[in-house]
Amino acid sequence: MKQSIKAPAKINLSLDVLHKRQDGFHEVEMIMTTVDLADRIDLTEIEEDKIIVDVSEGFVPNDQRNLAYQAALLLKKRYHIKKGVSIYITKRIPVSAGLAGGSSDAAATLKGLNQLWKLGLSTEELADLGAEIGSDVSFCVYGGTALATGRGEIIQPIASPPPCWVILAKPPIGVSTADIYKQVDVSKIEHGNTKAMIRAIEEQSFQDICRHLHNGLEFVTLDLYPEVRKIKEQMSRFGADGVLMSGSGPTVFGLVQKESRVHRIYNGLRGFCSHVYAVRLISSSSNT
Structure with a gap:
């Protein structure tokens, strides 16, 4: 079996x-x-x-x-x-x-x-x-x-976002989620707008999804690991539509609507980051 x-x-x-x-x-x-x-x-x-x-x-x-x-x-x-x-x-x-x-x-x-x-x-x-x-x-x-x-x-x-490319880039470091949360000062966190993100997804507005990308842990991880900040900056510079760190990091992702940009961003990041992936969003809960 x-x-x-x-x-x-x-x-x-x-x-x-x-x-x-x-x-x-x-x-x-x-x-x-x-x-x-x-x-x-x-x-x-x-x-x-x-x-x-x-x-x-x-x-x-x-x-x-x-x-x-x-x-x-x-x-x-x-x-x-x-x-x-x-x-x-x-x-x-x-x-x-x-x-x-x-x-x-x-x-x-x-x-x-x-x-x-x-x-x-x-x-x-x-x-x-x-x-x-x-x-x-x-x-x-x-x-x-x-x-x-x-x-x-x-x-x-909830509904799936509109289809797009996702560039993932991870620097050669590991980050402990527990360690990042230990250093979170809730009084200093800039809060996102979750309802606006849900509305953007429901309306299938790629631009609004990119506008409302938010990670309250970024300020902790970016201070501890400057290389994560560098990847964010480079990914934006290379032309990703929206850029954010995932979870407690250190992986940064870029949302890209035009396939013509994907190879440029991917190749640009490969120059200084060994773990780079160009993937798609999974549009449904079926992943078996």
């Missing part, structure tokens, strides 16, 4: 940090959408009662630190599954990049094992399980485009 599933990356079209909660997390309001840069998760049922994780990239953990491992373990314990699973992760999404690669791997594992083990769980039930693993996992279960609130685990699917 085998199951293969894609685990697409996400970008934040908006990320607003509202306040710090009593549980230590921050209350956020985010518009997230998936792009067609994806890891591949291959699941194979095994008779032995254990979880085996192999990853195409040697520096990614293959033990309980791996979110896909945690997803399999959660399902096994919650539903008393006595069989085991071998998980092979083909990585294409950069690690510690603000693109939810690990969270998407976990979500894909939940969805794939739900089918492999015939658990019959709904998307909502899988998303609730995902919230126990990490804040972005719930969104990754849904995919598509959504408003995420709470600590990021309350998901409300």
Whole structure:
């Protein structure tokens, strides 16, 4: 018994940090959408009662630190599954990049094992399980485009943005989301307009989407990592229509409507940044 599933990356079209909660997390309001840069998760049922994780990239953990491992373990314990699973992760999404690669791997594992083990769980039930693993996992279960609130685990699917190209550029550094949030001073945050972004998406206005791009974590990451600021500046200079850092960084994305500009921006960034991708928005929640 085998199951293969894609685990697409996400970008934040908006990320607003509202306040710090009593549980230590921050209350956020985010518009997230998936792009067609994806890891591949291959699941194979095994008779032995254990979880085996192999990853195409040697520096990614293959033990309980791996979110896909945690997803399999959660399902096994919650539903008393006595069989085991071998998980092979083909990585294409950069690690510690603000693109939810690990969270998407976990979500894909939940969805794939739900089918492999015939658990019959709904998307909502899988998303609730995902919230126990990490804040972005719930969104990754849904995919598509959504408003995420709470600590990021309350998901409300919304319309997809109009089709466009997305240039992703990641400098050769990793950023810890927890470390960035620790340095957030909520009193100094410039807040975005989430409702305006939702309206721009509903009206399919590419220009208004670019106008309302906002990330309340940018000021922290850009101060700590000047190379992220440099990528933002270069991407704008090369002609991207809208530029923003995704999540806690360090990946920067540019929205580009005209295909003729894509190669110029891509090649320009390749000159000083090794991880550059030209991808498309995924226009629906179907990413299997």
